[in-house]
Amino acid sequence: EEETRRTRRAKEEAERKAREAAELARRVQAEREELERQLRRGIQPVVRPTLEEIRLAKAKVQYDDAMFHFAVAGIAGSGKSSLINALCGMNNSDPNAAPTGVNETTMEISRYVDTTHPEQFAWYDVPGSGTLGTPDWQYFNSQGLYVFDCVLVLVNNRFTVTDQAILRNCHHFQIPTFIVRSKSDQHILNLMMDMGFDSDLEDTDSREQFFNIARERYISGTRQSVKDNLATANLPDQRVYIVSKKTLFSAAQNRQPMGLIDEVELLTDLYSVAYRSGRFA
Template identity: 55%
Template sequence: MQRGITQAVAAGCWLASKLFGSGGSDPNPTYAAIQEREWAEAERDRAIKDLANTRAQVTQLVQTIQGMQNRALQFQQDALSAAAVAQQRNQEQMTAMVAAERAANAARFAAENAARLATEESKNKAKEAEAERQRTQAAMEGARRAVEAVQQDAERLQRAAEEEKKKADEAIAGAEAARKAAENGVREATAAKEDAERRLKEGIQPVVTPTPREILAAQEKIQYQENLFHFAVAGRAGGGKSSLVNAFRGMSNRAVGSARTGVIETTLTVGRYPDPDERCQHVWYDLPGAGTMKIPDWQYFNAQGLYVFDCIVVLFDNRFTQTDIAILLNCRRFKIPTYIVRSKADQHIRNIMKEMGYESDDENFDRTQRSAMYVAAREQLVEETRRNVKANLAEANLPDHKVYVVSSSCLRTVAKGEQSPRVIDEINLLNDLYMEAQARRVRREESEGISTSEIGPK
């Protein structure tokens, strides 16, 4: 209650400052100042109303305390009634002792025990009544102090309002200066943003070459090892990077040691996931999504240290965007092998089938019709995806690039060495990735004079 009253008083102080702050010495107030004054007057009335409500709450608290006193008296009456009942029981037991001599001892013991229990119960109720009375007195004292605090706070509020009125003119002048400065800052930031977006659309990206120290720091960050092949899955936020990393490793999203997945962007730092098969010298990396407020498109490549990875999978979901173009341009500059992958193929195929008129609960569709419609939707998805990517690459002056259309569930099945009836590009993607890793390993070991007779993919 005390905190609620204090908050009401604090709100009143602030409202009073707004009310008296808008009534400066300016004989020609602006329309904004008039509006601010009207708003402040409304807030003052609301503060007064809140104070009245607080007083009503105090009155209600006093009524509650009175009710607690009544219950305390009732507890005392119950204690007296319990004692009377105990006394009556004692008399009845004494009479029974006279009438039945054989059961005299047992009856006497029972009567004494019952009397003892009744006495203890009476004492306990008396103690409870006394405790209730003390709590009631404490509550009444708290209410009295709360009323006094309200009065004192009201006086402080009045004094604070008078002081704030004196500072109102200076505050208005400072606010106006701050507003003008903020408008200038917004205009400059907007111009810079528009220029950066224009340059990005035109393919003019800031060229930032990492220093040797930055390269070493990036390698240490991902725990880079020369005897391992480091795959990175990059792309815009929400594209399914974590699910794809789990699928590459043949793991479900809920398995122990899998990359965390979710509806929103859940990967905030680089996740390092070794292959479950210890014989495979592959490490998978789940990178935070690009295109967020924290990671702008053009800074994504250098910010995540992508220049230290051996291979980068550029993942996209619905559209091939400028983020993907920026990654490919930088990968080309650093001569890093890249693989363009469109994820969530199963979802896209279902959406295309619905556009064709398919409904899963429609009994008119038999298995043959559904299979034919699935094949048509899959071909449409693959053709549209590759056409879209090819057009975007040509617009960015990049050479044509192979595109893989996959679903995480099917890729996970293939990665585990099992067969799936709905394979699109999953097998080709895994083979190409592992062939790239094998080729790099062969080149490195040949340069070091190491035998490659037992080298092979997973």
């Protein structure tokens, strides 16, 4: 009789495991079919990583629970490496600086220690979208952006599909994001040239007038463009920080640079997010 009971229990346990396996397979198939439906409809799905994927992603970037980890992402050529150097208090010529160039120089996630906060902050230069052969909607997961404590998204005048996917995924995972437009000094100069400015012909007063008008147009145009792009993508409204690497570098060195736009506010808000995390005593 005891043998019969053991046999019955073993059979019931086997049947239970078979039902659980069948239910798991059903859920996986349903999720796969839903992802395929979303892709056919042009919707970029949010895919939650497994615990093992999270563990491996943290190991890859040398994640340290005692530090705060900032990732800088965006399209190739948006100025990610120069921005990281400025935020870390380094010139592009510094031997420890992130490499910069006309073409995308970042093909693997690279880690940099903030020289002004070496025990607290780590910065990561993420390969630009469009350089790795990865579909836009998979960029967030393929780069392991879900393990970072904060993500800066560098944008140009119009959001890419990848920009939208990063912001949407960060919102889903409750990761703080900062939208940043860099190279502002160059963009303002380009606007001045479009307005008819000629450095060989204009005097100082004329140059200042051209600069002030172009600067205001650039700032207001950028803010409105980001607002419109967020609305079009059905993303929550948020501020865009308009900066130039030279001015940001000086601000990170606690200097008082000329031509400030949002550099000081960006640094202040980044540090505030880090310190509010409760990671530092």
